[in-house]
Amino acid sequence: MRKDAKIYIAGHRGMVGSALVRKLKAEGFNNLLLETRQKMDLTQQQVVADFFQRERPDYVFLAAARVGGIVANQNHPAGFMYENLMIQNNIIHQSYVSGVKKLLFLGSSCIYPKHAPQPIKEEYLLTGALEPTNEAYALAKIAGLKLCEAYTKENGCNFISVMPTNLYGPGDNYDPENSHVLPALLRKFHEAKQNGNTKVTIWGSGEPKREFLHVDDLAEACFF
Numbered sequence: 001m002r003k004d005a006k007i008y009i010a011g012h013r014g015m016v017g018s019a020l021v022r023k024l025k026a027e028g029f030n031n032l033l034l035e036t037r038q039k040m041d042l043t044q045q046q047v048v049a050d051f052f053q054r055e056r057p058d059y060v061f062l063a064a065a066r067v068g069g070i071v072a073n074q075n076h077p078a079g080f081m082y083e084n085l086m087i088q089n090n091i092i093h094q095s096y097v098s099g100v101k102k103l104l105f106l107g108s109s110c111i112y113p114k115h116a117p118q119p120i121k122e123e124y125l126l127t128g129a130l131e132p133t134n135e136a137y138a139l140a141k142i143a144g145l146k147l148c149e150a151y152t153k154e155n156g157c158n159f160i161s162v163m164p165t166n167l168y169g170p171g172d173n174y175d176p177e178n179s180h181v182l183p184a185l186l187r188k189f190h191e192a193k194q195n196g197n198t199k200v201t202i203w204g205s206g207e208p209k210r211e212f213l214h215v216d217d218l219a220e221a222c223f224f
């Protein structure tokens, strides 16, 4: 990538998108395309098409998505599936139409089967049932990964995907309903200490094993 390359970061105000912006700026890339949701709702096909025709980015980081924890995913499967399919279809297709040199799609490790052997290998994809609580979200992400592969195979595009594990870091979401496990735990312990409580209730059996990655380490990997 040339230092003056035009790079579009979709979702630049999110935890991952803002880490990508920090990393790219630190590496001397300053021709960054950043549009807020208020100016461009990425679920809207024509709006996204007009943006790509007008701006013609060289590279795209696709970090915009509807993201949430277990409760949000359980309560809003339609919203998670529909919005993520729309956002990624619009951006991936318009990246093809406008001749983007390379696109990186942000997926999630929840695309792998619930009972996949550990550590998870890429070839375990589509070998078993998904975790039911985030199935709708995971199916959208699998569609995104496969769409990138399909455009690469059929049209010679250079569209690749990463499937990060649970992330944490600056810009995380601490909402009691929408947050992921680590910010939710931090909030619970912080508030318990503030309120002088002697007990904290944590969801689940305590048995699951979780893996965490700092978002700046993810940004480093995406940049690489």
Ligand SMILES: NC(=O)c1ccc[n+]([C@@H]2O[C@H](COP(=O)([O-])OP(=O)(O)OC[C@H]3O[C@@H](n4cnc5c(N)ncnc54)[C@H](OP(=O)(O)O)[C@@H]3O)[C@@H](O)[C@H]2O)c1
Residues within 6 Å of the ligand: 010, 011, 012, 013, 014, 015, 016, 017, 036, 037, 038, 040, 041, 042, 043, 062, 063, 064, 065, 066, 067, 083, 087, 106, 107, 108, 109, 163, 164, 165, 166, 167, 168, 171, 173, 180
């Ligand atoms: N966080 C994790 O632990 C984790 C783990 C694995 C993979 N990932 C993946 O990484 C990506 C980014 O996640 P994140 O944690 O950075 O999420 P986030 O903090 O919620 O950021 C998502 C971004 O997408 C934007 N967005 C959502 N819907 C939009 C729409 N209709 N139009 C325009 N912009 C829209 C949001 O805009 P606003 O700022 O306006 O809300 C926000 O900037 C996702 O694809 C996610 O699957 C995240």
